[in-house]
Amino acid sequence: MTEQEARARFAAARVARLATVDGEGRPHLVPVTFALEDASVFFAVDAKPKRSRDLKRLRNIAANPRVCLLVDEYDEDWRRLWWVRVDGDARVLDDEAERAHAADLLFARYPQYSHMYAGDGPGRLADAPAVVGIRVTRWSGWRFADHRSALS
């Protein structure tokens, strides 16, 4: 799969899985909704209990910025299988303008955020406990058609 195709499939997906690693080398996984712009992927840690900023995924990113994202599609017809992986470096966005821009991108993709933040206006997501930006360092992709040896 070309990098261009990997990027297009990733951009069209509604959910990705985020892998982070803690200070002791243990991996951690959560699903994330996201927005892609140029070479950056953004996700928010949305409204949750007060200690959200202390979430494992954020502690891990502080300890080790290297993250991985995966989008994949399962089908019982394995000839339709494909996945796209993104390697990158993550950081919590502290700059107000950056946070607001990322929040706008997320709002544009997910009308659900509007419901969650109803009554506070659409800028409210920028006040979420954390908005994270991932600088993409590598695109990888696979689809069954790349894997001819499986049936030979």
Place this chain on the structure above:
Amino acid sequence: MTEQEARARFAAARVARLATVDGEGRPHLVPVTFALEDASVFFAVDAKPKRSRDLKRLRNIAANPRVCLLVDEYDEDWRRLWWVRVDGDARVLDDEAERAHAADLLFARYPQYSHMYAGDGPGRLADAPAVVGIRVTRWSGWRFADHRSALS
């Protein structure tokens, strides 16, 4: 979500995402088909080019046995979201009887393997480049109903 419910949702899923970590602390993700038995999850690295045993996921497990698996379901109605995470320790199965047993479990769940290994008999998966066993150390799960504060 209780551990029992997390386990039941995981057991019913057809695909999970596997996170491994390399010797330098960088995470890696691939989707895997799997079988669960007691406190073990099994997956195979199936027929691929000769160097499959040298796959990144296997090099990572050799360097760091700590892995994480995630099963999740996305829905545009976020009230239906849920995920289940498994933390565990992985090892490539070298014992013939263990490999054959894990292969039987995988064959029983995925008739697709029979097609891939057609002509060689159902024991053939045990000769796949690698069969990996993960000893589960922790079950975690989340569903929207656990997350009431999101809309409050």
